[in-house]
Amino acid sequence: MTIRGRQVPLSSQKDSLPPCNQNPVHVAFGVDAGYYRGMGVTITSIVENNPGMCFVFHVFAFSITPDIRQKLQQLQERHSITVQLHLLDTEVLQEFKQFPCFGQHSLGTFIRLLIPDNLNGITDKVLYLDADLLCFGNLSELLAIDISDHIAAAVADEKDTTVRTQIPALGLKHGHYFNAGVMYINIQNWIAAGIQESALKSLTTQNLRFADQDALNIALDGHVKYIDERWNYRYHLVDYLSKGETKLDVPQAFVLMHFTGPVKPWHTWCLHDIKQLFTDIQSRSPWAEIPLDGPKTTRELKLFSKFLILQNRILEGVYWHCRYLGSRLRQNLR
Template identity: 60%
Template sequence: MGTNLSSNSTPSISPNSDAVHIAFGVDTNYFRGMAVNITSILKNNPGMVFIFHVFAFSITDDSRRRLEDLEKKYDIAINIHILHQDILSDFNQFPCFSQHPLGTFIRILIPNLLQGITNKALYLDADILCLGELRELQSINIDDCIAAVVHDEVETTAKTQIAALKLSHADYFNAGVMYINIDNWVANDCQSKALTVLSTQQLLFADQDALNAVLNGHVKYIDEKWNFRYHLVDFLSKGGKTLNVTAPVVFMHFTGPVKPWHDWCLHEAKDIFVRYQSASSWADVLLDQPKSTREMKLFSKFLLKQKRPFEGLFWHGKYLWSRSVKNIKFHIK
C-alpha cells in the first residue's frame, strides 16, 4: 500500500546519529498528553539527543503552535507528519475500521513512514509519563527481532488473548511502548499483515491484537519498567490516591478511562502530570472536567470513596440529570 504523507519539516539528522527517534500517533484529544510526555522525557534525560515524530490525521493551529513553542523552548526537533485521510481507504469498509477512530491505527503505519529516516524508533502512546533515564534503551539489541516490548497483564489480558488469537508462542505484549527495528519491520511486511488481520478477524483489542498476531515469536520481551501499566480507575475505585510503586519505572503508562490530565482524577498521578505540564508549552491549559455521563458517574464514585459525600452526591446528581437528558434526546430521535 502506498504511503500518503505530508510533513511540516524534514528530518534534520542522519539514520546513523546517536539521536533517539521517538514516535507518537495521536488524535485531537491527545496532543496535550503527548506534549507532557515529551517534556517528562526531556526533564529526566538531560544530555541525550531526541528527535520526536508526531503522526496524526489532523492538527489544530493551536496544537501546532504549541508544539513549535515546545521545540524552541528545549531546542529539540519535533517533526509533524500529517497523514492523508485516504491512507487506509483500502480497509475502511471493514467493520473494525468503522468501529474505531482512524487514529487508533496510526502506530501500525509509523514504521513504514520512518523508513529511510531512522533504523530504530521508540513508539509511545500519549498517555505515558517518563519517570527515569532512557540511556539504557540504546543498549537493548534488537538486530535479530522486529521490536522490543513488554508483556501485558499475564493473568488477565494476555491469558485471554493468547487463547483468542491462537498464538503459537504463549506471549502477548502491550503495544503502548515498542522499540522497533524499522528495517526488520518493513522486511517482514508487518504493516500489510497487521492491516489484513484487522480486516479479516474479530478482535477485542483491535490494532494491539493484530500486532500480536503478526509479531508473535519475532519480539524481544524486556523489563516491565519500560511500560509499567497503571490503571488509575482501579486505585480510585478503592479510595486510593497515592502512587505506590517500589520498583524503578522508566515509562508509566496510564491505561484505562481515567487519565492524569483529568481534573477529576483524585490521585497523586495528577500532581505529577501537572508538574511536567507546567514545564511544557501547555502550561496554561486547564485540566479536563467530567464531560460524559460515564465520567460524572466515576467522579461521584471516587469522591464518595475518599469520604467527600456532599461533593460525591452533587456529581451523582449531575450524572443522573445528564443520563436522563441523554435518554430523552434518544427517544425524541
C-alpha cells in the first residue's frame, strides 16, 4: 500500500531558479499548522550554514494557508533553493483513526512514515528532519555517509530510561533505539523492505508509547546505521528550565540541535538563551515579523508559571499560576 500526496506549485508562475551545478540534496519535512514557522527557520539555518550547496526542500502537509504558501515562495526566492509542496489528503489515514495511537496524536505526527514512498522516482536518498531543530554547521559529512547497505542512518537514543524501557518493550533484537527526528534514508531500500506498511501495521496492532517513532524502530530494527550524536543533538528544554537553568549547556560540538519536548524556542515562555538564537535566525526569514507563541494550554500555563518562579520572578509566576488555575477550572467545568 502506497499512500500518495500531490505536488502543488507554490505560485502560478514558473519558478526561475538557477540550475544546480551538482546533484541536489533532498531534505524533507512533515508539518502541521503549528510547525511551519519552526520549519522555515530550520531551512534558513541550513542554507546559511551550507553555502554553495544545492537544496530541494520537500514540505509534506495536510493543509496550508495562502500566507504560509507565500512565505515558502519568499524562502525559495531569497535563497535560490527549491521548495516542493506535497499536500496529503487527510482521508489517506482515515481507515487508521479507529486505532488508539491515531486517536492520541494529530495526523501530522504520522506524515514522516509516508515521505519515502512519495519521493520514489524523485530522489534515491532523502534527509528527513523534524521541524523543531536548528542547523549550526555543514552537512557534507552526514550526506557522505554510505547507506547503500542500510535503510537509514540515525542517532541512537542512549538514555538509561530508553534502554531500560523501549528496547525490551518493543522487542528490539539489535539493542539500539533511535530518535526519528533526523533520518538519512535510502529510499529504494526503504520501499523494498516495506517499511511504510510495516510501521502502519505496528501502529494498528500495538499500543506504542512513542507512536510512529516506536513503529519505525520496530520496522527498521537491524537496518539502521548508527551515527554520531552531533547529527541529532537532543536538547530537552523543559529539563533545563525545570532546574532554573537558562544558559545553553552543550558538552560537545554538534551540527543539528533538536528541541525535543513541549518547550520550543519559538515560545514566549521559553525562558532560555536559545530563544534569542532562534529569533535571530527567524529575523532573517520570511517569518521575521511573526510574534512568538504565548502559552495556550493548561499544561503550558503551568510550565510557564513554574519557570518564572524558579528564576525568582515570583509575582509574574504567581500571576501565570492563577491563569493556569483558571484554565484548569474551566476545563473541569466542561
